[in-house]
Amino acid sequence: MSLHPLAQFIDNVPDFPKPGILFRDISPLLRDHFNATIDAISDLYTVEEWQQIDKLAGIESRGFIFAAALAYKHQKGFVKVRKPGKLPHVHASIDYGLEYGKDSLHMQKGDGSRILILDDLIATGGSLNATCQLCEQVGYQIAGMACVINLTSLNSFAYKGHQVRSVINYND
Numbered sequence: 001m002s003l004h005p006l007a008q009f010i011d012n013v014p015d016f017p018k019p020g021i022l023f024r025d026i027s028p029l030l031r032d033h034f035n036a037t038i039d040a041i042s043d044l045y046t047v048e049e050w051q052q053i054d055k056l057a058g059i060e061s062r063g064f065i066f067a068a069a070l071a072y073k074h075q076k077g078f079v080k081v082r083k084p085g086k087l088p089h090v091h092a093s094i095d096y097g098l099e100y101g102k103d104s105l106h107m108q109k110g111d112g113s114r115i116l117i118l119d120d121l122i123a124t125g126g127s128l129n130a131t132c133q134l135c136e137q138v139g140y141q142i143a144g145m146a147c148v149i150n151l152t153s154l155n156s157f158a159y160k161g162h163q164v165r166s167v168i169n170y171n172d
Helices: 005-009 027-032 034-044 047-051 060-076 126-137
Strands: 011-014 022-025 055-059 076-080 092-098 099-108 113-124 139-151 162-170
Touching: 005 027, 005 034, 005 162, 022 076, 027 034, 027 076, 034 162, 055 060, 055 126, 060 076, 060 113, 060 139, 076 099, 076 126, 092 126, 099 126, 113 126, 126 139
Parallel strands: 055 076, 055 113, 113 139, 139 162
Antiparallel strands: 011 022, 092 099
16 A cells, blocks of 8 residues: 555554554654645645535644644634533534543534534544534534544544545555
């Protein structure tokens, strides 16, 4: 399998945060290749597809980085998907399972806009699935989902016909 050139800058950390887990650290991408990373995510969608997107949602916390930068680049709005206790005027929340436990996500009321959901990494798809459901509950239309890294050996995630688009796919 051929990896995107940015894959060489991912730091693989064995046994983090617990034994048996291979953590894919994006810190070098953010520190030394941020513009190239944002451009690579942007290139996952055509000009025509970008025209059909109104807002970008970032999943706390690393999804904020990519969604905010892409919202600026494409002159779109930015929407936060937050963890409990971090967002005023919560319209809806959803509980979901993690690889290591359970969590919850919260959002403010939507406005019917078409939204692209961004995160740094998809493992099992739990937080992404929860975010898609939550976006619909608060009043957004899902336009797509994107991430920097997709651990394809752990998931084949899709949501109502939308496949996750990713810059780097690991199948190990």
